[in-house]
Amino acid sequence: MKAHLRDIILIAAILLIGGIIALVLLLTRKTGAFVEVRVDGKTVASYPLSEDAEYDIAGVNGGVNHLIIRGGEAWVESASCPDGLCVNMGHIRHAGASVICLPNKVIVEIVAPDSGGVDVVVGQ
Amino acid sequence: MQKASKRAFIRKVKRITALFAALAFVFAAMSCAHQNDRSAQATREVFAMDTYMNVACYGKNAEKAADAAVSEIKRIDALLSITSESGSIRNLNEKGSSNVGAETAGIIERALDIHNKTGGAFDITVLPLMELWGFTSGEYRVPEESELKAALDGIGSEKLSVSGDEVSLGGALGIDLGGIAKGYTSDRLIELFKEKGLTSACVSLGGNVQCLGTRSDGGAWRCGIVHPFHKDSGVYLGVIAVIDKAVITSGAYERNFTDENGVRYHHIIDPKTGYPAETGLASVTIVSESGILADALSTACYIMGLDGASAYWRNSAEQFDMILMTNDGRVYITDGIADSFTSDFEVRIINR
Incomplete structure (x- = not known):
């Protein structure tokens, strides 16, 4: 039961880090002219x-x-x-x-x- | 049980951290490699010869070569400008004959040679006509026919004579090397780059392009040619890929004015009539190893028109190639460079 909870925390943490990286890339990307x-x-x-x-x-x-x-x-x-x-x-x-x-x-x-x-x- | 799962959790975290670290390393390495590519480049922007110029040098010595290019541009501008007090032309035009020095005399001899070969289409003595039309001052007007007729008596490179460094105008009223000064300058810059050991460089002197070697990645230089009817719209007439070539365009779209009746007059004056050349061409682009030849021929071929220019090319095709656009939007290219040219428009090939 506890191991299951830790898995969820781990997945959430990875998603959060992924989200932050995506956000940083999106904000610093040179899209337009x-x-x-x-x-x-x-x-x-x-x-x-x-x-x-x-x-x-x-x-x-x-x-x-x-x-x-x-x-x-x-x-x-x-x-x-x-x-x-x-x-x-x-x-x-x-x-x-x-x-x-x-x-x-x-x-x-x-x-x-x-x-x-x-x-x-x-x-x- | 709990301890084992904790260990498994830590292992997972370590593995994922390692994965992220590896990814970060790869990205960092990629962006670093990209930066190294660019740092080998030295660019300069120069305002000279009534236009603005770009110089881009690549590889070792790029910075030194770019600085030397800027000094050379300023030196030639001062030497050949018709208004420069320290230059060779102003004095000649005032006195009618003078010792212009070996360099200027050499350029004038080259201009006379091209004048002869183009049947008078290229002429460095059209200065009085340019003044009458206001292309030298920017105060445009349509001259009276009598004014043009009177001025035409003082036009014609055949009146000039060169003996050593001594140049005499004969009956000509004045000369202006503006039609070849930029081509001469880009030739000089390429020579200078070679002396500095460069193998890759590209200069644009107000839209007159000349390239040394290939791009730093080994590819041919891709030169986009301005479309006369879609200026500033990002639409090119076509793209020509070149190595070690000058690419120079003359077009009615570059400098012109419209009178009160809505008639447009452009700056490419036919030395025989005194009027802007109306030959059905919208622009002429010359591709040649020689910048000075490309510069002069872009003007001369514009004045000769499609048929005249094609005939001229057939007699001297080893020296240059060309891309023509007519006022009705047709694109013509000589077969020597047809394989290096891409265009969104229908292209007709001029064969020998």
Whole structure:
């Protein structure tokens, strides 16, 4: 009778440990794509594409690009740069797509764990 | 009885603990091996030549090679930029003739050679036309026909002459090496990587790709080519697998503007007419061992159109291959690389 109870405790303990491991794996797993922000070649931030948010990116020479992530898309809403090309580049949502601001040296790129099996993209 | 079952219980716990420990070890070893693979990689991002560039080096010396690549990119940018005060081009364009140094003279001679071979389609003297259309300043406009006609008198690489390091513009108004500067740079970077003993590297200079050797895992580099009509959508025109090759695309989609009547004008100007080349092509991708040739030919073949480019390829197929897309969505590939290309679209093969 007592041995039976211990078996149950053992099974429950294994299930509990298994559950905790599964939970940890699930929480740390990189499921969706990320919005990676790089300034002058250095990665300064990485945000999940699935979470709506707004950020001000500090570019070089005091430049600022206002980044919005909403509804699975990312875009630069406004910027301090003179040409405003980054704002006109529109919304991005697929892995590999990027918004580039040359004056502020800011790159906003969608990165995904699996980007379609391609090493490098040709063309702009 | 109780003691025996307690012993059995402890044995069970030990066995299961050992199992978990073994599993944990395997996972740790796997993730460790994965990390080792990546740590051999050195990447750099550079803003130069009005675009942004990626450098990725693999294996021993990767860090040193990547640093050297960044310095080399900046050096060539300063040398060839039309606005650089310390460079060789600005001075030449202001004075009409000057000693540009051996390196620049060599690049200009190469440009003249490609100009001749492509029947004038590739031309480094189209700078005044680019200025009239506003592609140099970003202030786009459609020039008057009279303006273009007047400018065309000052266009034509045949006016240029090179003697040693001395270059004279002749009657040309100015030169811009922007059409081959990136191809020249990626050639230089690959040479530099070889000097450093690298066997695996890949650079993308604003979408101009050149690869050294294979990937670090021994596979060919998989280059996804941007689809002209599905830019930024993650849809590729196709994927070309290459080893030791430059892959360079020219397309109307890269830089263009639309006037008040809804007409689109792009940046690939035909040096004979002064207008954007409208040959029915949406993009041209050149695959070659030479970056400078691939860069120049992507522009030249775009201007020549499907038939002209195919005829040109048949005469010099040992030097390059190409992938063309027409405005109506047809994909053409030369047979030298057809086996290395995969695409979701129907592909037609150009034979010799």
